Amino acid sequence: MIRIHILEGKAFVWNCADVRRIREEHRIVGTLVGALARKPRQNVRLGLPLQLLPEEARLLVEKGLGTLFKNAASPPLEDDTGQDPSTLKEVAAYQKELEESYWEQLKLATEQRKIILHTLAERIAQGRAKKRQQKEEMGASPSKPADLESNVVFPRESMMVQLATERKHPGQEEVVNWHVPSPDWPYTGQQDHEIRYSVFTSLWEQGYYVTSGSKFGGDFLVYPGDPMRFHAHYVAICISKDEPFSLSDIISASRLGTNVKKTVLLCSVDQDGTAVFTSLQWSGIQ
Structure with missing residues (x-):
């Protein structure tokens, strides 16, 4: 069982074997956010922990592959005598x-x-x-x-000092109930999260690798294979089915996809929970 640690609403995986298993077996990429012990003053190459999107963490939990944990409240500090x-x-x-x-x-x-x-x-x-x-x-x-x-x-x-990437004695931990909204997991019941999760799950079940798409102005980037070997084919933008989407927004999204050489997917969720996709490509004046 993959241990996913929750801190202030963010999901982290600290175990190196779990990080490798998540990517190779379950097509979950995440983002490395930790500093390397030998090169702590750079941000080009990062290390553990692996931060997961809320949709990635929820998918692992729903599939029975992981569990959400949080550290219990620490007791007040005492002097050495106590x-x-x-x-x-x-x-x-x-x-x-x-x-x-x-x-x-x-x-x-x-x-x-x-x-x-x-x-x-x-x-x-x-x-x-x-x-x-x-x-x-x-x-x-x-x-x-x-x-x-x-x-x-x-x-x-x-002298060189070994820096541990995982606590030897985790101490007291509590399982986070993701079905109920809380300060640790505030996403349950939020409309934006439910739409994003339905879209993420649908694309993942079709065999795609799905990562955050914030750097290209979307919700997700969709890859045909591992992002280490392939470029993203799609930029997914999640919107509510009842939310108005102006013509200028459609033109902006399609031109954005053309500039980064990707197809834009407008993603929404039907009444029965089925994800619906509309692709946009800017053709210009012929």
Whole structure:
């Protein structure tokens, strides 16, 4: 069962195996929104967690593939004297692990320095001989050469620390009931969400990959295959069947699709809940 974590109405998947399974087996793409541990100051390539659209999360839950969870309210912080002994024990174990990691990295840094010095031994010897000769010519007494292998400086601030992408002990969690609107899941019963979900489900069941279409001015982008290998064929715009759609809006939507080389789909839901699609393509004046 895929664990979907809910935070302020947003759905996240933290487990790497679940993220891969969602994409490969269930054609759910989502959006990676987390910073990479090695490159935290960039936003070109992102990592876990995977944020799901409300429609993606609901589809997984309705198909029996996932469950919505939220963290229970945390108890108020206390001083060290009032903490659970098991918590203090875990903190001590973590500090011990950090200390062992530091000395192991120091050992590896020392060995790496020895290898580099061995490679540059001839050049170092030539440089020392040149400096010794210059001092003798100036009449200064030669100084004792320093032991380069012993001068390894490895501050604790430079050590590598493993950043966990999933909590080892999740703690208390509560299952979110998506059938009832709440601050955690406010979408139930909203007309816009119900229309979007019906359209999303219909396209997904036809074998398409469906992602957010906000960057192209629509609700969804529809791909014939994995977005890593294919360009989107359609821009889906969801509207209510009873909502007026002016001619200027139709022209704007069709010209937008032409500019991005995609077909615009006007999507609505019939009285019986069936999704209805109308395609638009700008032909211009012939």
